[in-house]
Amino acid sequence: MTDSALADVAALGPKKPWWRRNQQKVTPWLFLAPGILFFLVYVIVPIFQSFQISFLDWDGLGQKEFIGLGNYVELMDDEAFYTSLKNNIIWLTLYLLAVPAGLFIALFLNQTVTGIRLYKSLFFFPFVISQVVVGLVFSWFYDPTFGLMNEFIGLFGLGPIAVLGDERFVTYGIIAAGLWPQTAYCMILYLTGLNAVDPEQIEAARLDGAKGIKMLWYVVLPQLRPATFIAFVVTIIGALRSFDLISIMTQGGPWGSSRVLSFYMYEKSLSEYGFRMGYGAAIAVILFLIMMVFITIFLVKMYRDEKG
Amino acid sequence: MSSIIKATLAALLTSAAFAGTASAELTGDLRIFLDTSNPAPRATMEGMIADFQALNPDLTIETTIIDREAYKTQIRNFLTADAPDVATWYAGNRMLPYVNAGLFDDVSDLWGDEMSADLASTKPSMTIEGKQYGVPYTYYQWGVYYRKDIFDKFGLSEPKTWEEELANCQVLLDNGIKCYTIGTKYLWTAGGWFDYLSLRTHGYEFHMDLTAGKISWEDDRVKEIFAHWRELIDMGAFVDNHTSYSWQEALPFMVKGEAASYLMGNFAVAQLREAGLTDDQLDFYQFPLITEGVPMAEDAPTDTFHIPSQAKNKENARAFLQYVASADVQTAINAGDKLGQLPVNKNSSVDDDKFLQEGFVVLSNSAGLAQFFDRDAPAEMAKAGMEGFQEFMVKPDNLDEILARLEKTRGQVYE
Numbered sequence: 001m002t003d004s005a006l007a008d009v010a011a012l013g014p015k016k017p018w019w020r021r022n023q024q025k026v027t028p029w030l031f032l033a034p035g036i037l038f039f040l041v042y043v044i045v046p047i048f049q050s051f052q053i054s055f056l057d058w059d060g061l062g063q064k065e066f067i068g069l070g071n072y073v074e075l076m077d078d079e080a081f082y083t084s085l086k087n088n089i090i091w092l093t094l095y096l097l098a099v100p101a102g103l104f105i106a107l108f109l110n111q112t113v114t115g116i117r118l119y120k121s122l123f124f125f126p127f128v129i130s131q132v133v134v135g136l137v138f139s140w141f142y143d144p145t146f147g148l149m150n151e152f153i154g155l156f157g158l159g160p161i162a163v164l165g166d167e168r169f170v171t172y173g174i175i176a177a178g179l180w181p182q183t184a185y186c187m188i189l190y191l192t193g194l195n196a197v198d199p200e201q202i203e204a205a206r207l208d209g210a211k212g213i214k215m216l217w218y219v220v221l222p223q224l225r226p227a228t229f230i231a232f233v234v235t236i237i238g239a240l241r242s243f244d245l246i247s248i249m250t251q252g253g254p255w256g257s258s259r260v261l262s263f264y265m266y267e268k269s270l271s272e273y274g275f276r277m278g279y280g281a282a283i284a285v286i287l288f289l290i291m292m293v294f295i296t297i298f299l300v301k302m303y304r305d306e307k308g
Numbered sequence: 309m310s311s312i313i314k315a316t317l318a319a320l321l322t323s324a325a326f327a328g329t330a331s332a333e334l335t336g337d338l339r340i341f342l343d344t345s346n347p348a349p350r351a352t353m354e355g356m357i358a359d360f361q362a363l364n365p366d367l368t369i370e371t372t373i374i375d376r377e378a379y380k381t382q383i384r385n386f387l388t389a390d391a392p393d394v395a396t397w398y399a400g401n402r403m404l405p406y407v408n409a410g411l412f413d414d415v416s417d418l419w420g421d422e423m424s425a426d427l428a429s430t431k432p433s434m435t436i437e438g439k440q441y442g443v444p445y446t447y448y449q450w451g452v453y454y455r456k457d458i459f460d461k462f463g464l465s466e467p468k469t470w471e472e473e474l475a476n477c478q479v480l481l482d483n484g485i486k487c488y489t490i491g492t493k494y495l496w497t498a499g500g501w502f503d504y505l506s507l508r509t510h511g512y513e514f515h516m517d518l519t520a521g522k523i524s525w526e527d528d529r530v531k532e533i534f535a536h537w538r539e540l541i542d543m544g545a546f547v548d549n550h551t552s553y554s555w556q557e558a559l560p561f562m563v564k565g566e567a568a569s570y571l572m573g574n575f576a577v578a579q580l581r582e583a584g585l586t587d588d589q590l591d592f593y594q595f596p597l598i599t600e601g602v603p604m605a606e607d608a609p610t611d612t613f614h615i616p617s618q619a620k621n622k623e624n625a626r627a628f629l630q631y632v633a634s635a636d637v638q639t640a641i642n643a644g645d646k647l648g649q650l651p652v653n654k655n656s657s658v659d660d661d662k663f664l665q666e667g668f669v670v671l672s673n674s675a676g677l678a679q680f681f682d683r684d685a686p687a688e689m690a691k692a693g694m695e696g697f698q699e700f701m702v703k704p705d706n707l708d709e710i711l712a713r714l715e716k717t718r719g720q721v722y723e
Binding site: 144145160165 | 377380381384388405406408409411492493494495548549550551552553682687688690691695696698699702713720
């Protein structure tokens with residue numbers, strides 16, 4: 001009732017310009033507009049384009065030919081695809097080690113001793129340097145003839161192991177390299193989280209006789225929940241888009257045994273021996289659907305948390 | 309009367325003017341894209357273009373040099389979007405996608421009798437369905453580069469046959485030296501071995517048919533090739549852990565004397581010399597004969613110039629291609645201190661470098677020139693093939709699975 005009365009009054013009074021009347025409603029959209037525009041042009045539209053290209057046989061230059069599900073049928077019968085998928089799963093599982101590892105380093109560094117800032121910086125260092133450098137450093141470290149790792153295990157009469165040249169070890173070798181910066185990332189997330197832990201609760205728990213693991217599990221960890229959530233999100237996404245390390249360290253080799261889906265997609269569509277845009281797009285679609293599963297889980301969880 | 313004189317004069321003047329443009333300097337623009345990004349090739353090309361500029365002072369030449377690896381992907385964009393007048397690329401199957409897509413101009417008119425005779429050795433690899441799509445400016449030989457001092461130490465001589473090759477290798481292995489260094493991390497080095505074993509076992513025609521998808525990978529003749537390869541693998545002839553190295557990272561084995569030879573392109577010589585090997589220590593032999601009676605064909609990857617279909621100054625571009633194909637220019641740019649490779653024009657003279665001299669003889673007497681596995685086979689087949697070769701070199705027992713996989717790829721690629 002009041003609403004309509006107000007509306008009537010507004011209609012009766014001197015007419016304000018449209019902008020004045022709608023300022024409050026329009027402003028947020030105006031601020032969002034550039035973001036939405038770029039998100040549409042560079043994220044949403046390409047997703048649909050990828051779906052569309054995945055139904056084509058196209059080398060990026062010549063005629064596009066519609067082949068329906070042909071690319072997907074071929075994909076289902078492609079050994080390299082299953083190798084990539086398997087490696088993606090290994091990446092997902094092992095990469096998550098960065099979360100507990102980051103937590104323990106953060107707990108360890110969360111104390112006041114002289115020079116702690118220096119230690120923190122040292123642990124944080126791998127996250128600052130580029131993935132390309134990390135890849136190179138680890139390639140040299142693993143080098144079977146000159147590498148430090150083989151010098152070291154040589155002391156015990158072992159080796160040499162060509163980590164990056166052996167299909168059994170190569171994926172694990174690259175993941176180990178990836179864990180180095182990723183752990184640092186999780187550590188930073190937890191360090192900020194630990195700053196926000198309520199000292200009164202710790203005090204209270206201590207009075208109640210909680211110590212060590214129990215204190216961690218029942219008192220500290222629940223308060224670190226937001227940090228854990230973010231750490232999981234960035235690590236899972238990091239694992240699924242692992243590309244730079246593989247490209248630097250092995251180029252997917254030896255004989256394609258360290259490929260993951262994102263690298264395989266690049267190889268098929270954009271690398272020197274590729275240019276099968278349709279096939280690459282089909283791989284991209286599959287990768288997108290896998291990511292979608294995780295993204296949905298996160299969105300649902302976030303929505304529930306927001307609701308209370 | 310006077311009008312007739314005027315007309316005659318005008319006609320004379322115009323014909324003179326025409327003759328002038330036809331014979332003398334070019335005018336207008338010429339945009340050149342190059343992939344010769346390494347220091348020496350870059351300087352060579354810039355020098356050559358400067359000479360062309362000096363001949364045609366009124367021509368505005370704009371040169372863009374793009375990183376060699378980046379060029380391979382960028383070429384697709386600039387050929388369709390913003391085409392230069394002249395672009396470098398490679399001969400053989402590597403230019404096929406661009407020819408099929410109508411992005412390279414047919415330059416058969418340049419390939420008159422004279423040019424066809426001068427550049428005869430590479431004409432087949434510049435020809436697609438009877439038409440030529442570019443001109444070559446350089447190529448180089450492949451073969452076995454070896455440590456002469458090590459061979460001398462054990463009384464070995466350059467092998468001429470497969471048996472001699474194997475015997476040499478056995479001596480080296482008995483003395484704790486690997487026969488061959490190789491780094492297969494980037495796959496293509498293994499392609500070189502396959503090319504030579506294939507060319508020597510069944511010859512040029514067979515190899516070309518195989519890379520063109522006309523022969524099954526599960527054919528018994530293909531298995532013979534791998535059987536020869538396996539002889540070396542079972543002996544332990546190749547350095548260990550070669551899947552971890554690039555071709556450059558495999559060089560130290562040879563420099564340190566842990567491996568005696570390297571099947572490579574001539575570009576390896578510069579690196580070996582830089583690493584401290586003298587010409588007394590380093591020598592070259594042609595890959596030995598395997599099957600009696602098979603004519604010796606070689607790998608000789610050829611670098612080329614093309615005119616994109618969308619070029620704006622095609623006349624200038626044609627003049628430039630003609631210039632590049634000429635004997636003098638090819639002599640100059642391929643000199644030992646320039647590209648250090650072989651001129652394609654048969655009237656060019658070869659630099660006084662011993663490897664170039666030897667390579668020139670080998671290529672001149674060759675029964676056919678292959679471009680290299682990844683240029684002869686279509687990209688997807690090449691990738692799958694070279695991956696298979698790498699796997700075979702580590703796990704020769706997987707051969708049947710590898711060949712089945714390659715056969716499947718063949719079915720998809722050539723359709």
